[in-house]
Amino acid sequence: MKLYNHIAPKLSDLEWQMIQHIPAGGNWQHIPDTIPSQRLVQIRKSGGRTTYYGRLEFEKPSYTITTYFNRLGNGCNLHPAQNRIISTREAARLQSFRDGYVFKGSKTSQYKQIGNAVPTLLARAVAAALRPHLQNHTYIDLFAGAGGMSEGFLMDGYQLLGANEIESNYFETYRYNHTPYDTGSNFVLGDITEPDVKSRVKAIANGQRVGVVVGGPPCQGFSTAGWRDPNDDRNQLFKDFLEIVRDVRPEFFVMENVPGILSMRKGAALREIVEAFEEIGYFVNKPFRLTAQEFGVPQKRKRVMIVGSLNPIPVSQPKPLFSYDSDSLPDPINVREAIGSLPPLISGGGTIETEYTPENQSAYEQLMTQQIDFQEFYARCFARPKVGAKSPRVLSLFS
Numbered sequence: 096m097k098l099y100n101h102i103a104p105k106l107s108d109l110e111w112q113m114i115q116h117i118p119a120g121g122n123w124q125h126i127p128d129t130i131p132s133q134r135l136v137q138i139r140k141s142g143g144r145t146t147y148y149g150r151l152e153f154e155k156p157s158y159t160i161t162t163y164f165n166r167l168g169n170g171c172n173l174h175p176a177q178n179r180i181i182s183t184r185e186a187a188r189l190q191s192f193r194d195g196y197v198f199k200g201s202k203t204s205q206y207k208q209i210g211n212a213v214p215t216l217l218a219r220a221v222a223a224a225l226r227p228h229l230q231n232h233t234y235i236d237l238f239a240g241a242g243g244m245s246e247g248f249l250m251d252g253y254q255l256l257g258a259n260e261i262e263s264n265y266f267e268t269y270r271y272n273h274t275p276y277d278t279g280s281n282f283v284l285g286d287i288t289e290p291d292v293k294s295r296v297k298a299i300a301n302g303q304r305v306g307v308v309v310g311g312p313p314c315q316g317f318s319t320a321g322w323r324d325p326n327d328d329r330n331q332l333f334k335d336f337l338e339i340v341r342d343v344r345p346e347f348f349v350m351e352n353v354p355g356i357l358s359m360r361k362g363a364a365l366r367e368i369v370e371a372f373e374e375i376g377y378f379v380n381k382p383f384r385l386t387a388q389e390f391g392v393p394q395k396r397k398r399v400m401i402v403g404s405l406n407p408i409p410v411s412q413p414k415p416l417f418s419y420d421s422d423s424l425p426d427p428i429n430v431r432e433a434i435g436s437l438p439p440l441i442s443g444g445g446t447i448e449t450e451y452t453p454e455n456q457s458a459y460e461q462l463m464t465q466q467i468d469f470q471e472f473y474a475r476c477f478a479r480p481k482v483g484a485k486s487p488r489v490l491s492l493f494s
Contacts, residue, residue, distance in 0.1 A: 096194075096450065096451060096452065096453060096464065097195075097448060097449070097450060098184060098194060098437070098438070098448070098449050098450070098451050099184065099194070099195070099196075099197045099198070099447065099448055100182070100183040100184045100187065100197065100198050100205065100447060101182045101183070101184040101185070101437060101438065101440065101445045101446070101449060102182055102183050102184075102202070102440075102444070102445035102446065102447065103174075103179045103180055103181070103182045103440045103441070103442055103443060103444055103445050104165035104166075104179075104180045104202075104442075104443070105442055105443030106167065106179065106180065106442045106443070109130070109131070109132065110167045111178075111442070112130050113126045113130055113132070113148065113167070114150075114167070114173060114178050114179075115178065116130075117148060117149070117150045117173060118150065119150050119151070119152045119153065119175045119176070120150065120151075120152040120155075121149070121150050122145050122146065122147055122148050122149040122150070122171070123135060123138055123139075123143060123147045123148035123149075123168075124145075126148060134168060135148075146158050146170050146171040147168055147169070147170070148167055148168050148173075149170060149171030149172070149173065150171065150173035150174070150175060151171055151172075151173060151174065151175045151181070151430050152175055152429075152430065153175045153176070153429060153430050153431035153435070154429050154430075154431060155429055155430065156388045156392075156393045156394050156395050156427050156428065156429055156430065157171065157189045157393060157394045157395070157430055157433075158170060158171040158394070158395055159394060159395060159396045159397075160186050160189050160190055160209060160210055160394060160396070161210045162206055162207040162209075162210030162211055163206065163210070164180070164181065164186050164206060164209070164210060165180060165202070165203075165206050166180075167180060175430055175431075177439055177440065177441075178442065179440060179441060179442040179443075179444075180442070181434070182437075182440055182445055183198065183202070183205050183206070183209065184437065185433075185434045185437060186206075186209050186210075187209050188393075188433050188434050188437075188460075188463055189392075189393055189394050189430070189433055189434070190209055190212055190214050190215070190243065190392070190394065191214045191215040191216040191217075191243075191391065191392045191393075191394075191463075192209070192212070192215055192243065192246065192463075193215070193246070193462075193463050193464075193465055194463050194464050194465070195464075195465065196242075196246070196272050197268070197271060197272060198241065198268050199264060199267040199268040199271055200263075200264030200265075200267060200268065201264065204262075204264040204265070205264075205268075207265075208240065208241035208264070208265055208268055209241065211240055211241070212240055212241050212242070212243030212244075213240075213243040213244045213247070213311070213351055213398065214243060214247075214387045214392040214394065214396060215243050215246040215247045215250065215392075216247065216250075216387070216390050216391040216392045216469075217247065217385060217387045217390050217392055217396070217398060218243060218244045218245075218246065218247020218248060218250075218309075219247035219248070219250045219251050219390070219391075219469065220247075220385070220390040220391075220413040220416070221247065221349060221383065221385075221400055221402075221413065222247055222248040222250070222251035222253060222307075223251050223413065224383075224410055224411070224412070224413045225306075225307060225347055225349070225402070225410060226251060226252075228346075228347070228404070228408050228410060229306045229307070229346055229347065230304070230306070230346065231303075231304045231305065231306035231346060232252065232253045232254060232306050233253065233254045233255075233256050233303075233304075233305055233306040233307070234248050234253050234254075234255065234256065234305070234306055234307040234308065234309055234345075235256050235257050235258065235296075235299055235300070235305055235307075235308050235309070235339075235343065235345070236248075236255070236257075236258040236259070236309050236310065237258070237259050237287065237296070237308065237309065237310030237312070237336060237339060238259070238260065238287075238310040238311050238312055238332070238336075239258040239259060239260040239265070239266075239269050239310075240260060240262075240265050240269070240311075241265050241268045241269060242258075242268065242269045242272055242273065244309050244310075244311075244349075244351065245258065245269070245273065245309075248307070248309070250469060253306070253307075254276075255273060255276040256276075256281060256299055256300065256303075256305065257276075257278075257281030257282060257283065257296075257299035258273075258281075258282055258283070259282075259283040259284075259285070259287055259292070259296045260283075260284060261284070261285060261286050261287070263284060266282070266284045269282070270282050280295070280298075281299050283295045283296050283299070287332070287335045287339075288331055288332070288335055293335065293338070293339070296339060297339065297342055297343060300343050304345075304346070305343055305344075305345040305346070306345060306346050306347065307345055307346065307347045307348065307349060308336075308339060308340050308343060308345040308347075308348045308349075309348070309349040309350075309351070310336050310349075310350060310351070311350065311351035311352060312332040312333045312335070312336040312350065313332055313333070333368075333371075336350065337371055337372070337375065340372070340375065340377070340403075341375040341376075344405065345405075346404060346405055346406075347402060347403065347404045347405075348372070348377065348402070348403050349400055349401070349402050350368075350400070350401040350402075350403075351398060351399070351400055351401075352398070352399050352400075352401065353397075353398070353399065354384065354397050354398070354399050356368075356399055356401075357382060357384070357399060365382070368401060369401075372403045376405065377403040377404065377405060378403060378404050378405075378406065378407040378408065379401065379402070379403040380401075380402045380403065380404075380409060380410050381412075382399050382400065382401050382402075383399065383400040383401075383402060383412045383413065384397070384399055384412070385397065385398050385399070385400060385412070385413065386415075388417060388427035388428070389415035389416065389417050389418060389427065390413065390415070390416055390417065391416060391417060391428060391459070391469075391472070391473070392428070393427065393428040393429060393430060393432065393433035393459065416473065417476070419482060422481065425473075425476035425477050425479055425481065426479065426481060426482055428457075428459045428476075431457075432457035432458070432459045432460065433457075433459055433460070433463075435455075435457065435460070436453045436454060436455055436456045436457070436460050437451075438451050458471075458472050458475035458476055458479075459472065
């Protein structure tokens with residue numbers, strides 16, 4: 096079996112000294128004062144996040160995978176048992192990208208592609224929630240990035256009509272992994288604020304009804320005067336997303352963002368977003384507040400999905416499929432189940448492509464290697480030991 100992008104970032108000599116002292120679940124607090132580091136001096140004076148210089152634990156989900164997961168001091172990125180930072184492929188698995196998904200571009204670009212992505216299984220949960228309400232199970236992906244959102248919708252059986260992305264390395268990754276859907280004109284590389292690019296994006300629909308337009312436009316400008324401020328260019332991409340939805344008229348739109356969007360200006364920003372979509376004829380649901388580990392992603396990432404529809408269709412937030420607290424649900428997927436069977440590496444080791452024979456794979460790893468589908472994966476999760484289970488478990492939701 097081929098394994099792609101299983102390459103570990105290289106540690107410096109100073110970092111190598113540090114990690115010898117960090118146990119699984121540990122962090123900067125375990126590094127002795129005798130190891131010279133000006134950054135650690137500052138962290139000790141002011142206090143710092145417990146994820147800084149952190150090492151993952153096998154029996155828990157990971158913390159959020161960021162665009163800097165290659166840096167020791169920026170998060171909890173150390174392998175639980177090996178003295179190295181997690182590999183690009185391991186980070187991709189923690190984001191629930193299938194193993195056959197190949198990341199293109201420089202290493203730095205790949206880190207950003209993975210860290211910025213919507214976890215595939217989180218997107219799949221949103222797609223599944225919309226499915227019963229759609230006539231057309233088709234979608235267009237805006238601000239597509241490396242393709243996490245698209246992968247989730249494809250996993251749930253949707254048809255990809257096209258996509259737009261401005262970053263060339265991200266686009267190369269997206270296009271490479273979605274060649275069966277490439278018509279030659281429906282994958283658009285370029286700045287959506289440019290009239291020609293925007294026109295090409297709108298042409299993707301080609302006169303047919305679109306089920307969903309998905310995307311995650313930045314909304315930083317909402318934190319101050321609001322999106323209508325003509326002097327704030329930070330909201331331009333939101334305006335473009337809104338315009339595409341207005342002109343394409345999909346049955347639904349899904350706008351992904353960080354949880355902070357809900358509290359900007361004490362909720363005023365969210366009200367403005369809702370009003371903007373209502374003005375173009377869309378009914379907007381109560382935002383979905385989602386935690387990735389509740390939907391099969393071995394990661395604690397949190398995201399908000401703002402969902403709207405042409406018809407006034409209330410859509411319930413996806414119900415958790417995994418939980419430590421509910422005896423009727425399997426525990427979330429942990430780091431061991433996510434990356435436990437991958438070949439060991441040394442710091443800086445690994446290759447873009449290698450052959451390996453997986454052994455003792457978890458159900459999650461079998462899902463990542465596409466040996467089983469999501470329904471089979473979820474059914475198998477009910478056979479796992481439940482931490483602190485108090486009563487017999489119900490049958491799988493898919494049984």
